[in-house]
Amino acid sequence: MGVGVGPAPQPWPDDPRLDPELLREGDRRNVVDRYRYWSVEAIRDDLAPTRSALHVAIENLEHDLNIGSIVRTANAFNVGGVHIVGRRRWNRRGALVTDRYIDVHHRPGVSDLAEWARGHGYMMVAVDNPPDSAPLESTRLPERCVLVFGQESAGISAGLLAACQRAVRIEQYGSTRSMNVAAAAAIAMHWWIVQHRRPPVR
Numbered sequence: 001m002g003v004g005v006g007p008a009p010q011p012w013p014d015d016p017r018l019d020p021e022l023l024r025e026g027d028r029r030n031v032v033d034r035y036r037y038w039s040v041e042a043i044r045d046d047l048a049p050t051r052s053a054l055h056v057a058i059e060n061l062e063h064d065l066n067i068g069s070i071v072r073t074a075n076a077f078n079v080g081g082v083h084i085v086g087r088r089r090w091n092r093r094g095a096l097v098t099d100r101y102i103d104v105h106h107r108p109g110v111s112d113l114a115e116w117a118r119g120h121g122y123m124m125v126a127v128d129n130p131p132d133s134a135p136l137e138s139t140r141l142p143e144r145c146v147l148v149f150g151q152e153s154a155g156i157s158a159g160l161l162a163a164c165q166r167a168v169r170i171e172q173y174g175s176t177r178s179m180n181v182a183a184a185a186a187i188a189m190h191w192w193i194v195q196h197r198r199p200p201v202r
Helices: 020-025 040-050 066-076 110-119 158-163 181-196
Strands: 055-060 081-086 104-107 123-127 145-149 166-169
Touching (some): 055 066
Parallel strands (some): 081 104
């Protein structure tokens, strides 16, 4: 059985949010059921009022596949925006087209991201394990926060790390020096959600 639903039975509802092509062909996208047959624009408009204050920044030095995974998680938490720092092109396969439903910004360099954060009253918080980092699980993250992540192998570059006002680490108890950056991003984003966003009433 495939993901999603097949063609919608006729007569189709008179709803401007619905996409005629999806109604006709079926909707196999990875979206929650209430957005079945909705156009991309309608979904974006519906998500906009409830976007989190949280933003996420990812350093793009090597077209890392993990960038797409981080964008996908950011969409799941409906963050305010994702900033790709460095190369404009990035590997979108891991995003599974979720980048269509979230604001993704390109920042050519560290100074561009830092200027945006200052201008919008955001604190940049590095998620890495430098010597002066604090344990994530004992840290109160600011509401207006940009969680900053680096590349899979090298972590956050020295220049980007220096631009961050704080650094937090995820405590580890095994032999590896670091965990997968997409996994770390999911943990850190969820920690912000726990602190600043209540789940909807069902």
